[in-house]
Amino acid sequence: MKFQAVRQLYALCAIGAALTCSCSSGNAESDLSIVPVPESATLHSGNFTITQGTTIGYADDTLLPAAQYLSSLLSPATGLDITVQKGDGSITLAIDSIAGPEGAYTLKATPKNISIIGNSYGGVIAGIESMRQMLPAEIESRTPVDSIDWTIPAVDISDAPRFAWRGIMLDVSRHFYTKQEVMNLLEVMALYKMNRFHWHLTDDQGWRVEIKKYPLLTGKGAWRKFNSQDRDCIYRARTQKNPDFELPVEKLRIVDGDTLYGGYYTQADIREIVDFATVRGIEVIPEIDMPGHMLAAVSNYNGVACFDETGWGKSFSSPVCPGKDSAMEFCRNVYDELIDLFPGRYIHIGGDEVEKKNWKKCPDCQKRMRDNNLSTEEELQSWFIHRMEAVINAKGKQMIGWDEIIEGGLSPTATVMWWRSWSADAPARATALGNDVILTPNAQFYLDYAEDQNSIPNIYNFDTTCGLPDSLQSHILGVQGNVWCEWIPSEARMQYMAIPRLLAIAELGWSNPSKKDITEFRNRLAAQFHRLNIMGINYHIPSLEGIHTLNAFTDQGTVTVTCPDPTAHIRYTTDGTEPTLQSPLYTGTPTVTESTDFTFRTFRPDGKPGDIIHTRFVKDTFTPATELSNATPGLSAAWHEFTGNKCALITEAPLNGTYVTEGVDIPAEAKGNIGLVITGYITVPNDGIYTFDLLSDDGSILNIDGMTILDNDGPHAPVEITGQKALAKGAHPIEVRYFDQNGGTLKLRVFGPDGSELPAAQIYSHL
Ligand code: ACM
Ligand code: ZN
Numbered sequence: 004m005k006f007q008a009v010r011q012l013y014a015l016c017a018i019g020a021a022l023t024c025s026c027s028s029g030n031a032e033s034d035l036s037i038v039p040v041p042e043s044a045t046l047h048s049g050n051f052t053i054t055q056g057t058t059i060g061y062a063d064d065t066l067l068p069a070a071q072y073l074s075s076l077l078s079p080a081t082g083l084d085i086t087v088q089k090g091d092g093s094i095t096l097a098i099d100s101i102a103g104p105e106g107a108y109t110l111k112a113t114p115k116n117i118s119i120i121g122n123s124y125g126g127v128i129a130g131i132e133s134m135r136q137m138l139p140a141e142i143e144s145r146t147p148v149d150s151i152d153w154t155i156p157a158v159d160i161s162d163a164p165r166f167a168w169r170g171i172m173l174d175v176s177r178h179f180y181t182k183q184e185v186m187n188l189l190e191v192m193a194l195y196k197m198n199r200f201h202w203h204l205t206d207d208q209g210w211r212v213e214i215k216k217y218p219l220l221t222g223k224g225a226w227r228k229f230n231s232q233d234r235d236c237i238y239r240a241r242t243q244k245n246p247d248f249e250l251p252v253e254k255l256r257i258v259d260g261d262t263l264y265g266g267y268y269t270q271a272d273i274r275e276i277v278d279f280a281t282v283r284g285i286e287v288i289p290e291i292d293m294p295g296h297m298l299a300a301v302s303n304y305n306g307v308a309c310f311d312e313t314g315w316g317k318s319f320s321s322p323v324c325p326g327k328d329s330a331m332e333f334c335r336n337v338y339d340e341l342i343d344l345f346p347g348r349y350i351h352i353g354g355d356e357v358e359k360k361n362w363k364k365c366p367d368c369q370k371r372m373r374d375n376n377l378s379t380e381e382e383l384q385s386w387f388i389h390r391m392e393a394v395i396n397a398k399g400k401q402m403i404g405w406d407e408i409i410e411g412g413l414s415p416t417a418t419v420m421w422w423r424s425w426s427a428d429a430p431a432r433a434t435a436l437g438n439d440v441i442l443t444p445n446a447q448f449y450l451d452y453a454e455d456q457n458s459i460p461n462i463y464n465f466d467t468t469c470g471l472p473d474s475l476q477s478h479i480l481g482v483q484g485n486v487w488c489e490w491i492p493s494e495a496r497m498q499y500m501a502i503p504r505l506l507a508i509a510e511l512g513w514s515n516p517s518k519k520d521i522t523e524f525r526n527r528l529a530a531q532f533h534r535l536n537i538m539g540i541n542y543h544i545p546s547l548e549g550i551h552t553l554n555a556f557t558d559q560g561t562v563t564v565t566c567p568d569p570t571a572h573i574r575y576t577t578d579g580t581e582p583t584l585q586s587p588l589y590t591g592t593p594t595v596t597e598s599t600d601f602t603f604r605t606f607r608p609d610g611k612p613g614d615i616i617h618t619r620f621v622k623d624t625f626t627p628a629t630e631l632s633n634a635t636p637g638l639s640a641a642w643h644e645f646t647g648n649k650c651a652l653i654t655e656a657p658l659n660g661t662y663v664t665e666g667v668d669i670p671a672e673a674k675g676n677i678g679l680v681i682t683g684y685i686t687v688p689n690d691g692i693y694t695f696d697l698l699s700d701d702g703s704i705l706n707i708d709g710m711t712i713l714d715n716d717g718p719h720a721p722v723e724i725t726g727q728k729a730l731a732k733g734a735h736p737i738e739v740r741y742f743d744q745n746g747g748t749l750k751l752r753v754f755g756p757d758g759s760e761l762p763a764a765q766i767y768s769h770l
Contacts, residue, residue, distance in 0.1 A: 175203065176208050228261055289341055324362075338394050388402075555728055601618050637768070702741070
């Protein structure tokens with residue numbers, strides 16, 4: 004499937020599954036509620052208080068920007084004019100030889116003063132962010148707040164990052180974000196000690212950086228008539244009544260009667276943003292994606308593509324022509340001008356998703372291949388990337404490319420950004436060759452995919468070792484979340500998609516694994532929402548917990564719902580309408596004695612609505628069991644050669660074979676076009692309400708006793724839903740239908756009335 008289509012499917016998915024949250028702590032690192040959790044913290048008695056007369060000292064001139072930054076964080080809310088001075092202050096910043104990797108710091112707060120010592124500029128910034136998070140959240144207010152004691156506890160913190168690379172990528176081509184909007188994102192990144200901003204500056208849908216030698220790149224290439232994704236966004240804004248899907252009017256302009264969407268950064272804008280990031284310890288890595296994804300360039304300049312006619316091929320746009328010297332010169336010139344704007348160490352060349360059909364037909368490309376003994380178009384791509392790497396290296400920089408750069412021959416000095424989860428051996432292949440790798444596999448780290456209850460645990464518990472031997476671990480530079488913006492037209496939507504997942508990536512990238520604990524992380528995350536609200540940051544209110552898509556009760560049901568964001572208000576309706584700010588507030592635990600449909604919606608303190616959750620509370624009776632004789636363990640799975648996208652149609656497809664599975668599993672034999680009908684019996688030990696948790700990629704349906712308990716149908720990425728049924732002790736017919744075309748996932752877990760999971764080996768049988 005075309006990757007863009009996959010991204011759209013992921014972006015559309017939303018699910019409901021239950022999680023539990025327990026609030027416990029017991030050590031200073033978690034009590035301080037700092038994200039990412041620090042390596043060690045020891046609390047002492049007393050507090051340091053910011054008052055009139057508090058000063059910020061800096062030990063050497065390189066720390067003046069850090070001192071000014073800290074003053075800018077502290078002054079507005081306190082209403083104090085916190086001055087900076089060379090030498091000691093009440094808060095003193097210094098660089099010294101703190102043990103640990105680059106970015107390590109110590110923070111010592113006593114009732115009299117605070118000392119922040121980093122082993123680099125970035126270490127000092129990390130210490131500042133820890134101090135910032137220990138202050139009351141109101142410190143984020145940009146106007147004075149009265150009646151707050153601006154204190155932090157007396158504490159000794161010693162902290163160091165796990166990885167050097169803790170990144171966020173923003174795609175400003177598909178939709179454009181202004182200078183201020185980019186800075187707002189950098190501000191959140193800094194707060195959570197993220198230190199790499201990967202700026203996807205160009206793509207087929209818009210060129211966003213001024214290149215003086217080629218003014219048409221922005222003059223024409225930064226503006227477009229509405230494309231299908233714009234129209235999707237406008238449609239969603241209307242049908243979902245969500246203004247965050249509107250295209251902001253300031254990004255529209257009328258030219259010759261046409262409404263055009265776009266925008267770009269002048270070189271002065273770029274320098275300003277880079278300076279803003281640098282002050283906050285963030286390196287900016289520009290990406291001009293080549294040789295594919297260059298439509299804005301190839302359609303505005305001659306001699307850059309293989310042929311005069313440019314546009315879309317089967318999946319991707321017409322690429323640059325590596326066979327033409329004019330195209331190579333164009334690419335070289337663009338990078339020559341671009342690189343001078345970025346003081347950091349890395350430049351990203353892109354290199355992903357290149358449609359090579361034109362190269363096969365192009366006489367210049369074929370000649371280039373002959374002249375250089377290249378036997379495949381993949382090798383031609385490598386030849387191009389190696390040439391561009393030489394341009395980048397000549398400017399003293401290192402090149403990064405998406406993992407496609409491994410194909411056709413990887414240069415020994417390139418850094419690989421692994422994004423294709425389905426190309427799972429990319430880290431092993433690259434590190435075995437001695438190359439560095441940055442982890443950004445799409446299944447977990449693509450923040451434009453819809454967020455569900457599994458998203459944060461899937462990031463937080465991601466195995467960053469990638470199963471590599473210890474000797475290769477140093478080649479893993481770190482982790483990054485990518486915000487692709489085809490369906491993200493506004494800053495509010497961008498923040499909603501990125502946050503709070505960004506915080507999980509930050510902690511994965513920073514904290515020592517021995518300090519990480521998902522339950523404690525959730526508690527510390529809950530404490531961040533108040534701060535984010537004051538900062539005016541939009542975020543995804545985490546999904547409600549405690550309810551299922553289908554909830555069963557026999558006499559009386561209790562509606563217990565909690566929200567992991569303690570600042571959110573939960574409102575609901577029982578008449579099927581969308582909850583509004585006027586709908587009843589969920590307080591206490593309402594009870595129901597008749598079947599009732601509940602629709603819940605969370606609201607931010609400022610009234611901004613979150614997701615809508617539809618749930619059913621069904622008055623049920625214990626369905627009688629079926630008498631079984633001669634049943635054998637396991638379930639019967641029929642595999643049909645299925646290419647459709649609805650479970651109901653599976654049995655119409657030809658049967659490939661029938662297998663016995665232990666539980667609800669995909670038989671090992673079933674590959675490619677899979678339509679499964681799994682049948683048999685589930686035997687439960689007692690009368691009770693049983694809970695079913697169905698995870699599938701793509702669609703699935705669970706029927707028990709001929710009744711649909713869970714409907715997870717349709718094509719989609721992994722989606723988990725839960726539901727309940729009252730069952731009498733004994734055997735009950737079960738049927739699960741499932742389909743996928745290309746290696747998906749299917750998992751059904753069953754929980755008894757006491758919450759314990761029933762092992763598949765004990766409950767399933769078939770005739
Ligand atoms: C990518 O998502 N095409 C890197
Ligand atoms: Zn060509």
